[in-house]
Amino acid sequence: MSSVWDDLDLLLDSPSSLTVNSTVRGTIKEKPGFNPGEDAAALRKAIEGIGTTEKTLIDILTQRSNAQRQLVCKAYQDATGRTLCDDLEGDTRGDLEGILVALITPPAKFDCQEFIGAIKGAGTTESVLIELFASRSNHQIKAMCDAYLAETGRALIHDLKSEVSGDFEKTLLILAEGKRVESTNVDVAKAKEDAKILYEAGEKKWGTDESKFIDILCHRSVPQLRQTLVEYKSLSGKTLQESIEREMSGRLEDILVAIVKCVKSVPAYLAERLYKSMKGAGTTESTLTRIIVGRSEVDLQDIKAEYKKLFGTSLYSDIESETSGDFRQTLLKICGEDGK
CATH class of the missing domain: 1.10.220.10 (Annexin)
Known part of the structure; x- marks a missing residue:
């Protein structure tokens, strides 16, 4: 076959994608005329009003770059004394909560949290570990390891060793070192x-x-x-x-x-x-x-x-037919319609 x-x-x-470090093939770009204070105020209103206005949360968080979202998080915390992450977790549920929190998490920290999720709990989720280490560049893997150390105080490689074994472990550990030759x-x-x-x-x-x-x-x-x-x-x-x-x-x-x-x-x-x-x-x-x-x-x-x-x-159309509600809306907004 x-x-x-x-x-x-x-x-x-x-x-x-393993060697080109660029954002030109992404679907989300920096928003021109971006104002973090304005965004933070709009998010605050959407969260603190009677009943959360999910549409506002989705529109703002999917139409800003990750770097811009970090500035919104800072403005939000400066204005309210609370973190946007805590408020989103308190006000949204399930898959929508998961994706909105993912959007405001710096990429390396997000990878790190996915790694922690894959090795935590009963049984390691091998498919997630494979995806994380096979599809990331050296640069992304190093950033994930740094984020893990910052989050847990331990070396990612050390904790990975205790979760997997044999040739599978050997392969993951080499990838986790981020030592693939970079020469072209x-x-x-x-x-x-x-x-x-x-x-x-x-x-x-x-x-x-x-x-x-x-x-x-x-x-x-x-x-x-x-x-x-x-x-x-x-x-x-x-x-x-x-x-x-x-x-x-x-x-x-x-x-x-x-x-x-x-x-x-x-x-x-x-x-x-x-x-x-x-x-x-x-x-x-x-x-x-x-x-x-x-x-x-x-x-x-x-x-x-x-x-x-x-x-x-x-x-786009598969997401449309296989998911639902605000979670679907968020995915579709990030995905973008062009040439469905």
């Missing part, structure tokens, strides 16, 4: 050599040598890995993803496939996560919130484009 993930033709020239230079000979190492460690071997896969996929730069994916296919006739799916199982397979997908296209990987979060049994609101808010100033435009390519429907 051929899929979008088998197509390597355009791979080497396409930009990557591609060494074709090295890519051929890595492809051969991977082929011999997997398809050609009785029993797979997982450590080779982990080492190469977690350390090489994105451009270098893209070249390696191309070389692997010409050497073995299969894509590396197909080989991993054949040779491995469980959580290690999941994380290595996620890394390969993110090397190709983080937006396509996240589009797939969004689709599954809506089309599986019961919508996973936390995944919708994490990706839509978390990528709103990174690459949500690209995620929308990939979603359409992968699933033939628009992200």
Whole structure:
């Protein structure tokens, strides 16, 4: 079965969200003529009036950049002596509360809170850990680790160790160090050599040598890995993803496939996560919130484009049909209608 993930033709020239640190592909931009005091007053009125005016909260918080929202939070606290976060938690409920609080949280702190949520409670949510570490750049991972240290006083890597085990742990821990090579230079000979190492460690071997896969996929730069994916296919006739799916199982397979997908296209990987979060049994609101808010100033435009390519429907219309109420309104406002 051929899929979008088998197509390597355009791979080497396409930009990557893992290396490009820019906000131009986001859906939310800075609001011109922004006045934090005015916004804070409007939010205060919406919250303190009889019955919260959700529309005001949604309109203001979805139409400002995260940096601007931080200034609104400060103005709000200066004016009321209370934090906007506490007031939102006191006045809104459920998924709406979750997404509004996410919007006013700085991105690194938001990632950190998602990480804490994934390792807390009975059973670790591996799929969230995989998404966080496979789809984030070195810079984002370092920022998440700093936020974790500030929040808990402990090293993220230390706490991660106690939650996971085996090769899955090894892979996550290497990613959590944020040490992926950043160079944009591609060494074709090295890519051929890595492809051969991977082929011999997997398809050609009785029993797979997982450590080779982990080492190469977690350390090489994105451009270098893209070249390696191309070389692997010409050497073995299969894509590396197909080989991993054949040779491995469980959580290690999941994380290595996620890394390969993110090397190709983080937006396509996240589009797939969004689709599954809506089309599986019961919508996973936390995944919708994490990706839509978390990528709103990174690459949500690209995620929308990939979603359409992968699933033939628009992200906007799927959110419209799979969610409801003020939570739906907030997601749709962030997503933006352009070319539904």
